[in-house]
Structures are given as structure tokens and as C-alpha cells.
Amino acid sequence: MFGTLQVVTIVTVGLMVGVEFSVAFVMNRILDALPEDSAQLAHAHGGRMLGALMPFWYIGSLVLSAAWAVADWGHRGTGLVLTAAGLLVLSVVMSLLLLVPINNRNKTWTPENRPADWRRQLRRWERYHHLRVVVIVAAFALLAAALT
Numbered sequence: 001m002f003g004t005l006q007v008v009t010i011v012t013v014g015l016m017v018g019v020e021f022s023v024a025f026v027m028n029r030i031l032d033a034l035p036e037d038s039a040q041l042a043h044a045h046g047g048r049m050l051g052a053l054m055p056f057w058y059i060g061s062l063v064l065s066a067a068w069a070v071a072d073w074g075h076r077g078t079g080l081v082l083t084a085a086g087l088l089v090l091s092v093v094m095s096l097l098l099l100v101p102i103n104n105r106n107k108t109w110t111p112e113n114r115p116a117d118w119r120r121q122l123r124r125w126e127r128y129h130h131l132r133v134v135v136i137v138a139a140f141a142l143l144a145a146a147l148t
Contacts, residue, residue: 002071009064010143013088016057017133017140023050024133028126037111043122047107051100058095062088065143077146084146087139091132098128 023046031042065085072078102125109118 005064005068005071006147009061009068010140010147012057012064013061013084013136013140013143016054016061017136019050019057020129020133020136024126024129040109040111040114040118044107044109047103051103051107054095058088058092061139062092065139068143068146077148080142080146084139084142087135087142091135091139094128094132094135099125099132102128 027046028043031039031046033039034042062085065081065088069078069081069085072081102121106118106122106125109115115121
């Protein structure tokens with residue numbers, strides 16, 4: 001049962017990292033290459049779609065990591081799992097304080113109502129997102145290291 005918890009945690013966090021990495025380094029570049037109205041509409045749609053999914057994924061990853069730490073308390077690797085869970089807490093806090101406010105605005109924009117600085121706001125979101133990706137990649141690496 002414990003091995004299953006470890007695998008589910010690693011797969012869940014790993015898939016989340018993969019999605020967020022591809023958003024940061026693939027999807028945003030593709031969307032930014034579209035004509036202005038299309039780019040903005042695509043970013044808004046992505047914000048709505050992923051904005052609805054990612055809270056469950058982030059919280060689920062944190063809960064799974066915490067469960068792993070509790071189930072393996074006092075054994076070798078628990079410190080790595082606790083540190084990974086701490087990084088996942090940081091990623092949730094970063095999301096709530098830095099990324100969600102921008103995304104909540106972005107997902108309502110249309111070519112008719114977007115602010116003049118919409119691209120600047122999206123670049124700020126991307127900078128915060130890149131930092132969050134670093135945090136969750138580190139969490140994933142620590143979880144993987146805890147298996148060895």
C-alpha cells in the first residue's frame with residue numbers, strides 16, 4: 001500500500017510538473033506567436049481551463065506528499081518528502097498571492113475589454129509562473145530522490 005502511495009504521488013506531481021513546464025516553455029510561446037486578438041483569446045481560454053483544473057492538482061499533490069511523509073515518518077527519506085511538501089505549500093501560496101489574481105483578470109478579457117497593458121500583465125504572470133515551475137521541479141526531484 002505504501003509503495004502505491006509513493007507511485008501515485010510521484011506520477012501526480014510529475015504530470016503536474018510536465019503540464020506546467022510545457023505551459024511555461026512551449027504553450028505560451030505558441031500562443032504569443034498568434035496574431036494579437038487570437039493570442040489574447042487563447043491566453044484567456046487557457047486561463048479559464050487550467051485555472052479550473054490546477055487548484056485540485058496542486059492541493060492533491062500536496063495532500064499526497066503529506067500522506068507519504070506521515071506514512072513514512074522517521075524513516076530514511078522522510079526529510080526529503082517533508083521538504084518537497086514544503087515546496088508544494090510554497091507553490092500554492094505563490095499561486096494564490098501572485099498568479100491567481102492576474103489569471104482571474106486575464107480569463108475575463110476579450111479584445112473589446114482587455115486593458116492596454118494586457119501583454120505586460122501576462123509577462124508578469126509568466127515570470128511568476130517560471131519561478132513556480134522551478135519550485136515544483138525541485139519538489140518533484142526531492143520526491144524522486146526519497147525513493148532511493
